[in-house]
Amino acid sequence: MKHILSISLFAFIFFTGCVETDFINDPPVEPELGYIVIQNTEQSLLLNNTLQLEASAFDASDNPVANAVLTYKSSNETIASITSEGLITGNSIGQTEITIMADGFETASRMISVIEDPNQLASISISPGSASFSVGTQIQFTARGLNGNGQEISGINFEWASTDPSIVSINNSGIAETIKPGTASIYASADGIQSDNITVEVTGQSKTGTFQRNPSTSYVVQGTATLTIDGNDLLLQFSDDFQTSNGPGLYVYLSNGTSISAGGVQLGRLRSTTGSQSYRLTGSTNLDFTHVIIHCLPFNVSFGFAELN
Amino acid sequence: MQLNKNFTTVFIIALVFLFEITQANGWTQKKGNGYIQFSSRVTVADEFYEPGGNKVDITTFGDYSFSIFANYGLTDKLTVFGSFPFKRLTLNRIEGKNSGFEFFPGDSKNGISDFTVGVKYGLGKIGSTSFAASLALGIPVGDNEQPNGLYTGDGEFNQHISIGFGHSFKGPIYIAGKAGYNFRSNDYSDEVRYNFEIGYRVNKSILLMLKADGVETTRNGADGTLGGTAGLFANNQNYLAYGPEIIYSFSDLMGLNLGVYSGTRTENVVSALSYKAGIFYKIR
Numbered sequence: 240m241k242h243i244l245s246i247s248l249f250a251f252i253f254f255t256g257c258v259e260t261d262f263i264n265d266p267p268v269e270p271e272l273g274y275i276v277i278q279n280t281e282q283s284l285l286l287n288n289t290l291q292l293e294a295s296a297f298d299a300s301d302n303p304v305a306n307a308v309l310t311y312k313s314s315n316e317t318i319a320s321i322t323s324e325g326l327i328t329g330n331s332i333g334q335t336e337i338t339i340m341a342d343g344f345e346t347a348s349r350m351i352s353v354i355e356d357p358n359q360l361a362s363i364s365i366s367p368g369s370a371s372f373s374v375g376t377q378i379q380f381t382a383r384g385l386n387g388n389g390q391e392i393s394g395i396n397f398e399w400a401s402t403d404p405s406i407v408s409i410n411n412s413g414i415a416e417t418i419k420p421g422t423a424s425i426y427a428s429a430d431g432i433q434s435d436n437i438t439v440e441v442t443g444q445s446k447t448g449t450f451q452r453n454p455s456t457s458y459v460v461q462g463t464a465t466l467t468i469d470g471n472d473l474l475l476q477f478s479d480d481f482q483t484s485n486g487p488g489l490y491v492y493l494s495n496g497t498s499i500s501a502g503g504v505q506l507g508r509l510r511s512t513t514g515s516q517s518y519r520l521t522g523s524t525n526l527d528f529t530h531v532i533i534h535c536l537p538f539n540v541s542f543g544f545a546e547l548n
Numbered sequence: 549m550q551l552n553k554n555f556t557t558v559f560i561i562a563l564v565f566l567f568e569i570t571q572a573n574g575w576t577q578k579k580g581n582g583y584i585q586f587s588s589r590v591t592v593a594d595e596f597y598e599p600g601g602n603k604v605d606i607t608t609f610g611d612y613s614f615s616i617f618a619n620y621g622l623t624d625k626l627t628v629f630g631s632f633p634f635k636r637l638t639l640n641r642i643e644g645k646n647s648g649f650e651f652f653p654g655d656s657k658n659g660i661s662d663f664t665v666g667v668k669y670g671l672g673k674i675g676s677t678s679f680a681a682s683l684a685l686g687i688p689v690g691d692n693e694q695p696n697g698l699y700t701g702d703g704e705f706n707q708h709i710s711i712g713f714g715h716s717f718k719g720p721i722y723i724a725g726k727a728g729y730n731f732r733s734n735d736y737s738d739e740v741r742y743n744f745e746i747g748y749r750v751n752k753s754i755l756l757m758l759k760a761d762g763v764e765t766t767r768n769g770a771d772g773t774l775g776g777t778a779g780l781f782a783n784n785q786n787y788l789a790y791g792p793e794i795i796y797s798f799s800d801l802m803g804l805n806l807g808v809y810s811g812t813r814t815e816n817v818v819s820a821l822s823y824k825a826g827i828f829y830k831i832r
Contacts, residue, residue: 256612256638258654261594265644457600484599485772487697499651500644512772536652537639537696538596538606 263539265500271299275309275339275347283352283361283387284319284329292325294339294347304344312338319353329353334432350435357387360395363434365413365427371440371524372417373468380413382427382434397427407439417441420526442526444468448545450481450533453497458484460543464531466493473520475506475531482513488537491518493528497544501530509533573714573724574678576670577621580832584618587805587826593818599784601815607652609818610638613661620831625670633661635690637698657698663687666708677715682728684708692774699774702783704734708741720749736783737769755795759807762788765815786815789822801830 277294284290296307311321318333327337332355338348352361365382372378384395399409403423409415415425420443424436445467450460462481467474475493483489489512494503506518531545591611595603612635619629641654666684673679686708690701710728717723725744732738743761750756765784773783793807807824811817 256610256636258638258656259640261608261640261642262645265647267646455604456598485774540604
């Protein structure tokens with residue numbers, strides 16, 4: 240009996256191992272920005288008149304934020320000034336940009352015209368709105384000129400412009416072409432009146448990188464990776480000469496750094512340690528990822544990575 | 549003089565007792581004699597020596613082994629032995645400190661590890677040094693396909709041949725050692741294995757030992773081979789493990805041994821101290 244107890248004691252050690260938690264450093268979580276909506280449809284006011292700007296704040300989940308502290312600013316107060324409560328006063332003829340800001344919210348802005356005659360051109364609206372396009376895309380923009388009563392004025396010749404023609408160019412017909420990845424704004428103007436800016440984000444069609452080993456280890460990872468927008472998805476393809484050291488639980492990640500904790504997205508288990516293979520990230524066309532990582536997930540060791548350019 | 553004679557007798561008994569449980573020696577069991585040992589070994593590591601010898605951080609990995617080892621003398625020259633280990637392997641879950649995101653849910657595996665069975669043959673003595681040859685066969689009954697690398701076996705049938713020696717000096721000191729070659733199958737690299745120990749008897753009940761146990765890979769296998777009783781990458785391993793061990797005898801038939809081991813010359817092994825505790829019984 241004594242012997243059985245002794246043996247049981249040693250056997251008991253066998254069962255003492257528990258699965259606990261290891262913590263790894265990942266980037267601090269930045270709170271997602273909310274947004275501000277300007278509710279007025281008016282984009283003009285008569286000289287020496289006032290216009291109460293109505294704006295509401297929403298969090299990233301589209302819930303109203305009643306206690307957001309909004310601040311207002313006019314780019315040219317000699318044309319129109321604005322109070323801390325959002326009351327605009329038209330001081331002289333012209334156009335100014337009103338900006339609304341709040342901590343934790345994306346800034347909202349609107350072009351406001353001060354006019355003498357309600358029948359004159361007071362604002363310009365353009366469509367489509369802000370959007371993301373891949374390199375080499377042509378977009379037809381159209382503009383409408385409205386008077387102070389919100390009625391459309393026909394026969395206006397609009398001038399089109401891009402804040403960065405090297406990223407997005409636009410001709411006099413409002414046809415824009417995306418040139419290279421980046422962000423630019425498009426606007427139209429006529430008779431001294433300018434539209435609100437439309438933001439165009441240009442994404443590349445593909446990125447390529449050459450695998451290299453993790454400098455802290457001697458595991459071999461070589462070959463190239465190409466990340467391509469494929470419809471509504473991202474498609475990651477490895478070249479025929481892809482090769483990696485073998486390891487338990489190897490996974491493929493897209494990330495914004497050489498570590499999976501830098502905003503990494505797991506694409507799945509590595510299908511083969513050699514040769515061509517592809518992985519799909521469905522529902523995303525975000526080519527912002529900067530690295531492809533071959534990662535031993537269970538033991539949290541990166542074997543190697545490719546920096547995408 | 550009588551005291552010295554008694555002391556020498558006790559020491560020789562102790563050495564035989566000791567050698568029975570080390571296997572790193574040139575002695576065999578007497579016919580009909582043997583012993584059985586129940587032991588546990590615990591290694592918990594959060595660092596790993598990768599194949600180039602660089603130390604990298606890893607998920608905390610636990611290797612908890614319970615092993616039954618026995619040998620028995622069929623004749624005065626021929627001893628059979630076997631080792632039957634069971635393992636519990638654990639990997640911690642991984643959570644982002646800032647995001648709280650669970651990168652890995654953690655995992656564990658309980659199972660039979662690879663068995664070892666073998667024979668040892670006494671080659672004889674030169675002076676007071678005994679020699680013996682051994683053949684140990686690794687029986688791949690463990691799991692080498694666990695998806696997260698918690699391998700309890702290597703999936704290969706290995707054959708380990710070795711020659712050992714044991715030498716007792718005048719006084720309470722002995723040395724013993726063994727060198728051999730481990731033939732491995734299934735694309736694993738073969739291994740040169742060696743071990744050495746020196747022992748000192750403190751009194752009738754207590755023996756102290758310093759042990760060293762080395763493995764050198766021949767790198768003649770495939771680099772991508774996975775699996776193994778090390779719980780991680782068990783191919784192309786290099787190490788020299790060393791550490792003290794103490795044996796406390798409760799009686800002539802029963803004792804306790806405790807040990808702790810560290811390592812050097814390490815490649816493809818975890819970096820951590822390994823703790824061992826066991827109880828053993830003599831068969832007469």
